[in-house]
Amino acid sequence: MAKDGSAGFVPTRLDYAVKWAQKNSLWPMPFGTSCCGIELMSTLSGTYDISRFGAEVVRFSPRQADLLLVAGTITTKMSPVLRQIYDQMLEPKWVIAMGACSSSGGIFNTYSVLQGIDEIMPVDIYIPGCPPIPEGLLFGIMRLQEIVEKGLPRPNMHKLTREEARDAMSYRRAIGENLFEAEKLDATMPLTTKTGEP
Amino acid sequence: MSQAAPQIKELEDQLHAYLEQSFPQHRMERDKNGDLIIWVERHEFLSMAERCRQDAKIRMDRLSDLTAYDNLDKKDGPERFVLVYQLYSMSQHTRLRIKMRINENESVPTLVPLWRAANWLEREVFDMFGIRFENHPDLRRILMDERFEGFPLRKEYDLQDRQPFPDTLPVRIAGYNPRLADPEDQNP
Numbered sequence: 001m002a003k004d005g006s007a008g009f010v011p012t013r014l015d016y017a018v019k020w021a022q023k024n025s026l027w028p029m030p031f032g033t034s035c036c037g038i039e040l041m042s043t044l045s046g047t048y049d050i051s052r053f054g055a056e057v058v059r060f061s062p063r064q065a066d067l068l069l070v071a072g073t074i075t076t077k078m079s080p081v082l083r084q085i086y087d088q089m090l091e092p093k094w095v096i097a098m099g100a101c102s103s104s105g106g107i108f109n110t111y112s113v114l115q116g117i118d119e120i121m122p123v124d125i126y127i128p129g130c131p132p133i134p135e136g137l138l139f140g141i142m143r144l145q146e147i148v149e150k151g152l153p154r155p156n157m158h159k160l161t162r163e164e165a166r167d168a169m170s171y172r173r174a175i176g177e178n179l180f181e182a183e184k185l186d187a188t189m190p191l192t193t194k195t196g197e198p
Numbered sequence: 199m200s201q202a203a204p205q206i207k208e209l210e211d212q213l214h215a216y217l218e219q220s221f222p223q224h225r226m227e228r229d230k231n232g233d234l235i236i237w238v239e240r241h242e243f244l245s246m247a248e249r250c251r252q253d254a255k256i257r258m259d260r261l262s263d264l265t266a267y268d269n270l271d272k273k274d275g276p277e278r279f280v281l282v283y284q285l286y287s288m289s290q291h292t293r294l295r296i297k298m299r300i301n302e303n304e305s306v307p308t309l310v311p312l313w314r315a316a317n318w319l320e321r322e323v324f325d326m327f328g329i330r331f332e333n334h335p336d337l338r339r340i341l342m343d344e345r346f347e348g349f350p351l352r353k354e355y356d357l358q359d360r361q362p363f364p365d366t367l368p369v370r371i372a373g374y375n376p377r378l379a380d381p382e383d384q385n386p
Binding site: 076077079080081109110111112113114 | 359
């Protein structure tokens with residue numbers, strides 16, 4: 001709109017406009033499981049103000065989110081849940097691993113903790129720290145904006161399929177086939193319903 | 199740690215005297231904070247716990263924690279595990295710690311009828327150490343997946359031996375163990 005009320009226009013390329021819109025509206029789905037979640041909340045607050053970068057609209061429904069912010073330790077028992085949330089998000093989607101635990105397992109090299117979420121999903125940005133300061137998260141988001149805007153090659157561009165993630169979760173490729181057999185068995189069980197069947 | 203308030207310390211000393219008089223055959227200790235520790239044998243354990251719950255002079259009305267440790271180095275006797283019961287009296291603000299040595303295949307009487315808090319705590323001890331509790335109403339794993347093999351806080355369990363499962367279904371639906379389904383694992 002021009003000042004006198006007549007409709008003006010800005011000539012632009014559609015892909016440029018789309019990228020501009022995407023990078024300035026990275027709606028996060030927070031997956032805060034421990035102390036990194038507190039830093040994430042702090043980043044959302046007025047002091048650090050993540051909304052300067054268009055990422056303040058926190059969506060607790062993965063279907064409305066563009067950015068999965070994994071902040072905290074992911075146990076092996078939680079990893080299928082996280083993978084399901086990733087699968088529910090619509091394209092285009094990005095993933096930030098915030099903190100040492102979600103990047104690499106952190107100090108928890110134990111019997112119950114997943115050693116980095118990149119075992120079950122592709123990750124765009126790793127933010128180091130235990131926990132990272134809010135500025136670190138902001139820097140990560142700005143770096144992600146750069147990736148979105150310039151179309152930089154994303155790390156781990158090979159997207160894990162659901163089956164590959166299952167293999168990764170069970171740490172053995174051979175188990176994958178057994179899982180599918182188990183799924184066939186499940187169809188006969190009364191507690192699971194398949195689509196198209198009563 | 200800070201010292202207990204004088205009145206509580208007095209109550210603790212009274213309790214110590216009373217316990218020594220009531221249970222003369224048991225070994226009693228005070229830790230560096232002045233808390234009472236009493237070592238009990240397995241066959242006397244249930245009557246002792248009942249006494250601690252119901253005796254008006256002891257009246258431990260809260261089971262604040264129940265845990266165990268793997269006595270693999272035999273520091274605390276020849277038995278394999280030591281169970282630790284942390285009791286607290288909300289009326290007198292005194293604490294009592296009951297320790298019991300048990301062997302690997304021994305089971306322990308449950309304390310759920312005395313303290314309802316024992317239900318989940320005993321499940322946790324079962325999950326981590328494999329110690330079975332007799333007559334427990336619902337002795338299942340509480341933290342680890344139901345398909346998990348082994349007991350992770352036993353010293354022989356490899357620290358980094360992760361057993362991830364591809365779903366979070368309860369075992370009545372999933373009904374299989376991927377580890378057992380893997381032929382390589384069965385012939386190590």
